[in-house]
Amino acid sequence: MNADASAAEPGAATRPEGGDTGRLVLLTTSHRVAPGLLSWPAWQTLREADRVLCADPDHPQLPYLREAGIAVEEAAPSARELVDYCVQGARTAVVLTSAVGESALTDGLARLAGSGREAMPDLELLPGSYDLPGARLLDLVQVMDQIRADCPWSSIRTHQDLAKYGIEEAYELVEAIEAGDREELREELGDVLLQVVFHARIAQDDAEEPFSIDDVAGTIVEKLVHRHPHVFGDEAAATPEDVKAHWLRTKAIEKQRESVTEGVPLAQPGLALAAKLASRVRTAGLDVAPPAGEGIGYELLAMAVRAEAEGIDPEAALRAAARAYRDAVVVAEGGAQGAD
Secondary structure, eight states: OOHHHHHTSTTOOOOOTTSOOOEEEEEEOOTTSOTTOOOHHHHHHHHHOSEEEESOTTOTTHHHHHHTTOOEEEOOOOHHHHHHHHHHHTOEEEEEOOTTOOHHHHHHHHHHHHHSOOOOOEEEEEESSOOOTTTHHHHHHHHHHHHHHHOTTGGGOOHHHHHHHHHHHHHHHHHHHHHTOHHHHHHHHHHHHHHHHHHHHHHHTOSSSOOOHHHHHHHHHHHHHHTOHHHHSSOOOOSHHHHHHHHHHHHHHHHOOSSTTTTOOTTSOHHHHHHHHHHHHHHTTOOOOOOOOSSHHHHHHHHHHHHHHTTOOHHHHHHHHHHHHHHHHHHHHHHHHHHO
């Protein structure tokens, strides 16, 4: 088929003289960034466009574009219509995409471009705004808000109801770390993060002392900045030991504790509790030997204190030994079944 015959086909766009076939821009924006915060290339393209279209009448950017004097048509033209508009008049059209994308339009454009018989405008995908690091946390907060409002189970949970899950998730995180399973680690970190967001959402509903996830984040940010004067202030810290000294000194001033044992959770596992107390004693420069007594408890206490002094986490050491014991049990079970 010659070029003249191809151009005469119904629906085929005619290339204007001079070779300019116009420009079709798909402008994407992130719903995780405040509406109206667009990049300079995006604003420039919008102002220079001959036509701006958006199929979503509730698109969060629309009020801000109109306030800036950008005329936006609430329409969803086909790929054929847009190609003809751009090519025949060498014009620029901008399509403001919705949060779910414009699959019908992009599929149509791909078919036209792939036919090899169409005069196509310059096609461009222009990001108008980008997600910042941590932006997906906004999605988590939004999803948690909806679950809290609409889920019969989640809507009535209390801090007390969730306490056991926080402990379970923390243990599963430790297990993923010790196993060296990166995929499992990512999932377990998400489960721990869920506990934080869930508790913060419950706290938001408290009638007397409400606080939100922003308050939680703000508190830890203030603490981190205050306890890292070598990063955010004028103090110097050349070694990890200097950093730890800064941290402990600042913490002591903040807490104003009367005893080094204050703040040590007594409900934690016994070996971890013993090691934590021993660490507090050693850091404070106190000379307090573990009490002597009869029974396995005092023997374990002495071993935990000795492990801490040697830089060993007794809880992790016992878990490693217990896993080896488990493996031996599995081998023994396999041998017994083989014998049967």
